[in-house]
Amino acid sequence: MQWKPIDIEDKESLTHFFASHKILVSDLTFTNLYLWHYARHISWAILNDCLVIKTQYPNENPFIFYPIHKQNDLNCKKQTLLQLQEICKAKGLTFSIHSLSRVDKEELESLLPDTFDFIYREDRSDYIYSTSELIELKGKKYHKKKTHLNRFVERYAFTYEALGSENLNELIATYQSWFGKISDTASDGLRNEYVGIIESLKQFSRLDFKGGILRVEGKIIAFSFGEPLNNDTAVIHIEKADIEYQGAYQAINREFLAHEWSAYPFVNREEDLGIEGLRKAKQSYQPLFLQEKFDAVLKA
Structure with missing residues (x-):
């Protein structure tokens, strides 16, 4: 072959x-x-x-x-x-x-x-969520998320914009700057993710993903990108934010879904890789279910 x-x-x-x-x-x-x-x-x-x-x-x-x-x-x-x-x-x-x-x-x-x-x-x-629920964050189960989001909205005059040719290079430079602050201590996994993100952004015009950016006082403070997985589910590949802005992750999650993916009933936010912190973060958004995955190994 x-x-x-x-x-x-x-x-x-x-x-x-x-x-x-x-x-x-x-x-x-x-x-x-x-x-x-x-x-x-x-x-x-x-x-x-x-x-x-x-x-x-x-x-x-x-x-x-x-x-x-x-x-x-x-x-x-x-x-x-x-x-x-x-x-x-x-x-x-x-x-x-x-x-x-x-x-x-x-x-x-x-x-x-x-x-x-x-x-x-x-x-x-993969963690599967209701898109409308993640946009609205209604009810007791989303109380903590809504509180973080409300603090962000109250504290910062932010704007959302779709990723495009006019802001692509600025986003690449911003993310390079963010990673530069942690590059000396970053794990191999984070380094590989960084390279993949940068190279994917450089190929934005040829790939099918959509991206979203949050700004505060003109400065990029969060971004995300994803694409359709099938006719009723969008998949979010990457979500990054400047943690100095409390609630930025909740804000980019809500804004990206509301502006780009509201027509899709479900959103796939991928796996947790067995990382405890990542698992807690994904579970905190109240998934509808796990899209189970299996490995198949030929019997001896």
């Missing part, structure tokens, strides 16, 4: 496959793949008319995402999976599939019964 490292030129090819299905997991958007391909090796191939995406972290076994066929031909998917198993076996590699939705997991079990062990990945499961 000829695996092609992912590149901005591949956007149209991959997006055609994603658009043919109701994608449920945040991993399978071109922006997400492009954002993180600086942190790990991501490549793709077409086999039996199926799109197969492969990921490999340094010094680890590669894994794939569940194959996508534009007409959802199950026989093509089955043949693809069988061939990939043989390729891995010949190379002495463990064959595994990551970030399976429950729908894909059940389909895989029916295609190749008693072939895989499945591992539920709570740390990789």
